Amino acid sequence: MTVTTAEPPAALATAVALRHRRTPPQRVVLQGFLILTSLVWMAPILWAVYTSLRPYAETARLGYVSIGGIYNLDNFVNSWNGAELPKYFLNTLIIVVPAVILTLFLASMVAFAVSRYSWRLNLLLLMVFTAGNLLPQQVVITPLYRIYLLVLGIPEPLSDNGRLYDQYLGIMIIHIAFQLGFCTFVLSNYMKTIPRELNEAAVVDGAGVFRTYREIILPLCRPPLAALATLQFTWIYNDFFWALILMRTGDKLPITSALNNLKGQFFVDNNLIAAGSILVALPTLIVFFVLQKQFIRGLTLGSTKG
């Protein structure tokens, strides 16, 4: 994969020339505006970080808007241990990783078939998937809840009660079913921009449909796949609703849904709430910062082959 970040010399020269033509004061105003906006945008998070570093006793004594007193990590230790966060993190991990991989795999196959071949049902399929993803979750939940209770006989490693209800598998499946819509929509839009001649070349080379998908189209889709993986990870990690309804055992709740129970029980003051929030937000923040470069680049230029 070659990502073209460098522009041809001619374009570069013009770009440099344009940059010089611009009046500096405009730039300064823009910089100032963006710095200010960024600070305002970050303020709630920075406030949470600041609050989390102060013991409750200190803020009670000095007030929340104050400087001084003791700063330490006690709130983090207390919410980590007191609220048993590791347990819930593990639950989330069990659900998120397979769900993201399967969603992207399945969605890319549909997108491939819909965007690279003309079937009579193409439009209908695309509509079903896209519209399905746009449905509010509450439209689905009642009958889904009943289906989850009615389905029986799911074997042991996947389900310990034979049902989909109150199981990691059940949560995983509904995420996959729902997210398929969005991923198919995005991927098929992207695949349409890949020249059709590539398909023909593959056929001439004697490649079957699946090989064309796996070896030609999929590698070209790395940018949207990386972007979608990042998005899907955050979305599924951040989901609050499905497990709230489809899980009964409190100990099996993924971290985000568990927050609702933890709110009144362990997170009793703002300092603990702040520390707990930061801990729970950390995995998505790390994923974002680590993958940001790929994420942005993936969405921007796309790849060119040869």
Next chain:
Amino acid sequence: MTASANRGLGEPAAPSGRRRFGFSRGAARRRFSLLTRRDKLVLGLMVGIPTFIHVFFIWLPTIASGVLSFTSWNGIGLDKIRFIGLKNYTDLFTGVYPPFWPAIQHNLIWLAVFTFVATPIGIFFAVLLDKEIRGTRIYQSALYLPVVLSLAIVGFIWQLIYSPDQGLINSLLGTAKTPDATDWLGDRSINLWMILIAAGWRHVGYIMVLYLAGLKSVDPNLKEAAAIDGATETQTFFRVVFPVLRPINLVVIVITVIESLRAFDLVFITNRGLNGLELLSVLVTNNIIGEASRIGFGSAIAMILLVVSVGPIIYYLTRSLRAEQA
């Protein structure tokens, strides 16, 4: 270069290209026959398995919700389902269920604020950040940061700002722990707007990053050509960039609509969607998992939510698909 150029120029060329593998047209049929029977089977499976999962877990329950909305059922025993016609709907519209009209109103306010305030701000930021000035990446991260947080966490973080006794605003106003303290999330005349600030805070970043990605995909030559022709930056954006970004515009609009109609987590974690924060999504949930589970009634609200949300979505779907066919 090629990829971005293709994206700009590829669209008009697509219609002639896309029939090559089609069923119809004499020449095309011969091409399609290049697919062996095995290929067709593989394609069928590639489409069939995901489609089954999607239809079985999303569309089947949706249809079932529609059917249940004409019934009265407490959720126990399939034989207890009674068909009562339109009664659930007439009860809703005639005000037998008080939270219904406030919920409709709140959903509409939510949609309006997202569409006319949050989304345009997001696009505006994207355009500013597209200028590639120093520090763009840092600003981008700062604005995008809220998007990676779950709405539940957003609820917690803004609680640190809004709470009456320990919150930032009341502490700054000096009203914290006094009788004058404003309960920003508890006072039903203002709490929806406070929640919308938190929700918008997150939505702006989301739109910004989507749009920025779109802007980056625009062939720089287009902008350059416009600049050489003497177009101002504003003109370049509205006359050249915006039309080219049609696919992204579509995604942004659809996402804005869905996100605002789906709103649930933030109000549920704040106060379970009561006391000024009623939303259709919360009413459905309360009727289903609440003490008295009234499944038919909840399903009727779900159907109204469906009708309201699918209307604009179908409009955009058909628009995008028609453009594709033309």
